[in-house]
Amino acid sequence: MYSEDQTDPPRDEAHFWQMMKDNFEEAKFILSLPLQTREEALSGDEHEVHEPASCLFIPYRASSEGNDQREYFYDLGNAQIPRLERLFRERQLNLDFVQAWGVLMCALGHTLNFVMDGSKLLETERAAAASARKRSLIDQRRWLAHILLPHADGHAKRDRAEEFAVEQIERLIEQKGVGGFPPEWFAALLADKRNKAGKKSHLKTSFQQRKFSVKEMKKLVQAGADGLPPTQNLFT
Structure with a gap:
């Protein structure tokens, strides 16, 4: 959190208050991030575990109930913000x-x-959840x-194919x-x-190129389309 110049002794009172306010704003930003839920942590799509540099939430880490206290310290830190704003x-x-x-x-450090x-405490559970999702969406x-x-x-062509598929899906949802x-x-x-206002729709990760190969698609197509929605002339 601290850069080297923030750990140097303040030059004067004005500099002291500026340093403190800069640190305060950084703390406010961290404590403004939403808490990731267990369900989001297991989803494997929009809420995969991110590297800290790109983290847009406070990750769920599957700590034991006695050792977690994530929400307690998160709320405790946020409760100090109005008080410190006034001071x-x-x-x-x-x-x-x-x-x-x-x-x-103290609350910020815990957060x-x-x-x-x-x-990667949830890795096994996340893999099991991903497998279950794949089966449920077969x-x-x-x-x-x-x-x-x-x-x-x-x-x-795959990128364009996915864009085309999203367009068709959105039209089907709309109708x-x-x-x-x-x-x-x-x-x-x-x-x-x-939390992604204005962002274009896209397929879930499990349906994108990395996890849905042409080889797999060919096998599925060869198995036929019985019991599926129409795959041609969708909007006639």
Whole structure:
């Protein structure tokens, strides 16, 4: 959190308050990040565990209930912010400030442990959850193979094929489904766009090139389309 110049002794009182305010703003940013839930940590798509540098949430780390206290310290730190905002405005370096600052730094340190922790405690559970999701979406996978395969030969073509598929899926959702299949059936193919205002829709990771090969698609297409929504003339 601290850069070297922030650990040097302040030059004067004005410099001291500026250093403290800079540190305060960094602490506020960390404590403004949402807490990742267990369900999000296991999802494997929008909420995969990120490297700290790109982290946009406080990761869930599967600590035991007695050792976790992530939410407690997160709330404790946030509770000090209005108090310190007032003291910064008043530039009151008094016992109230020292006590509130100490609590904030303690809470921040505990929270940063979750952000910086690169352990993979959920890896086995995440793999099992991903496998279960894949099985539960096998019909969507079969249907998508019929949509993608004619356009997916080659990397550049695959990108365009996925864009084409997303366009078709969004149109089917907008028209409330097709062939007796509700819009939710098709929506399950798309990644969640929470906290990403304006971001274009895209396929879930499990349906993208890295996890859905042309070889697998060919096998699924060869198995036929019985029990699936229409794969041609979708909007006629």
